[in-house]
Amino acid sequence: MELTGAEIFVECLKAEGVETIFGYPGGAVLFLYDELAKAEKRGEIRHILARHEQGAVHAAEGYAKSTDKPGVAIVTSGPGATNAVTGIADAYMDSVPLVVFTGQVPRYLIGNDAFQEVDIVGITRPCVKHNFLVTDVKDIAETIKKAFYIATTGRPGPVLIDIPKDITDTDAKCEFHYPESLEMRSYNPILKSRDSDIQKAVDMILNAERPIIYTGGGVIMSGASDELRHFTQNLNFPITNTLMGLGAYPATDKQFVGMLGMHGTYEANMSMHHSDLIIAIGARFDDRVTGNIEKFCPDAKIIHVDIDPASISKNIKVDCSIVGDVKPVLLELSKELKQRGAMPDQTALAAWWKRITAWQKYDCLKYSPSKDKIKAQYIVQKFWEISAGDSYVCSDVGQHQMWAAQFYKFDKPNRWINSGGLGTMGFGLPAAMGVQLAHPDADVACITGDGSIQMCIQELGTCQQYNLPLNIISLNNGYLGMVRQWQEFFYQKNYAMSYNEALPDFVKLAEAYGHVGLRIEKAADVEGALKEALDDKKRLYFLDFITEAEENVYPMIPAGAGLNEMKLL
Amino acid sequence: MKKEEQMRHVISILMENEAGALSRVAGLFSARGYNIESLTVAPTEDASLSRMTLVTRGCEEIIEQILKQLNKLIDVVNVCDISESDHIEREMMFIKVAANDMDCCAAIKRMVDIFRARIIDVRNKTFTIEVAGNRRKLDAFVSAIEDHKIIEIVRSGCIGIARGSNALKAQ
């Protein structure tokens, strides 16, 4: 049977098993929306109407990051497409599998500066894994197949498909056939690690005296937490996670030394710096992790496991590289270790643990307790306790993000959802919506700041429409806190434009959107408010915690310093 | 970066002959701050593939990253640094010079002969000369003819191919 482009679009989504699509309509996608609405009526696909295209894409990211499915979004041409760019760039930096559909003006108008025309394929080229402009109705199905394949395989990432309006209208029809499999001669994402690399890595592991395992988002994406736990516990090596990798290894386990990097723990950074072997797994030696590259881990040999060959030896030259998906690689490493039946020098390892324990004694995350003003750290700590460590936690960007990462101890993967690579303020609330939609019965929180929350505050409307009972935990310090902290440390306390003048009354704002708003100003009220919000599974709570205004995030590695040169409280 | 480490490399790229493929490569180089000395692109014996020759400079690590990043582009089918092994490079140049008097004409013709170039157009007291060869030969020709008034130079950029039976193919 011949179908229109719009009908084909819906059939393809169904074939890919898409249940939820996030979006915002407009002229160029009206035929697609016409069919989407019909599909929704038939109970096939649910469309979630965000209040801004950036929100739609972040929601799709939250959905993808908390599940093993890609996120899907649809926006109109021109401003719809440009509004989506921040979300797309965010997904690119954090390797989130997304398929984003943009409407385009009809083919005969492309290049004419037509109404709501932008070259979105050109605009997004540097921040997508791949993108397509479809120019024939006959190509829609295969392009969609390719997009899902590319987005979800290898190192995942966002793929954009730009569809001109005139190939979705009722005149252009073609036979529908969804390809079952794909051959792309230019894209071979399935890489099997080389046996010789595994051998070499195991040799290095067995010779280590001061080893550390350093893992990132790749472990979570690969679904390799169990394999990682087995590998790590078998060796009794210390392990640290990046900001993106939290939850891949249980944070409450005794071998976990905390997050590393700019606001990582003293013990994690010191262990890295003094190690003689780093086993990097699904992590990419980001500058926020390495500090000054010249001073990076002078004695360490490095094993690097990554699915993306381009990540290897990009920032830091490594001694042994294993290109492949983390999960099978970990299995092979464990298997080879078992076969050899050997273990690293246990006396040296015990001595190493002794040094690490001494660093841990410093208790680098300590903070002076809340007196008049509530300490943000205390709120996160209490939230972790009260939610039994089992909430999904999305965050925005700033001090609150670091406190969330430091004080919420993630024991499970896919629970911590934040914008690491791009550092996008405004990410938290829409991402939390995506998570809640994927996990309707779970507790989902958004830890945010008074600056960040205002960047996608309009999404409170979406939360109302779809009854999303999020717990918004606003750590309101009245400042763009992270900016203020840098200005305090490095700009002689010249707090240039970092004071949040004219904050709205967040309680009233939440109420205006039909939610519950609470302002909490006393430490004694923190627990009660958190409990109330967590107990109410039906309504969104906006908890506006008025916190210590000039609190700083410690420890901190200043720019240009090495991992052993942390600023401690 | 130290100067001596910045070796010249000739990279051959085989890619899907798709709209926008060229800008993906060009965009990659500008976004990551790699330099492009020259770049040529044209279809191959297989109409669905284009072949690009790109000349760049960089230290070993940078070249390794360039090759990896090129490989990562979805449209790229195969990549090879052909300057790593025995290869041939050629570049084509058109050079238009003023030929005002007989002496001048004779001198230019002499140079054309020496360099095995060809005069391909004579008009309004100008010669248009075609020269092919490697980059150094073309540079040498330009300096040899410098005494005359050079009106215009067009160079194609380098194309390259490996010697022997090695060929860049879809894997």
Ligand SMILES: Cc1ncc(C[n+]2csc(CCOP(=O)(O)OP(=O)(O)O)c2C)c(N)n1
């Ligand atoms: C879209 C965007 N604009 C600017 C920044 C730079 N920036 C990083 S943190 C920060 C302050 C965030 O303030 P707030 O959300 O109140 O959080 P706090 O640091 O106070 O916890 C700013 C402006 C950014 N990360 N993202």
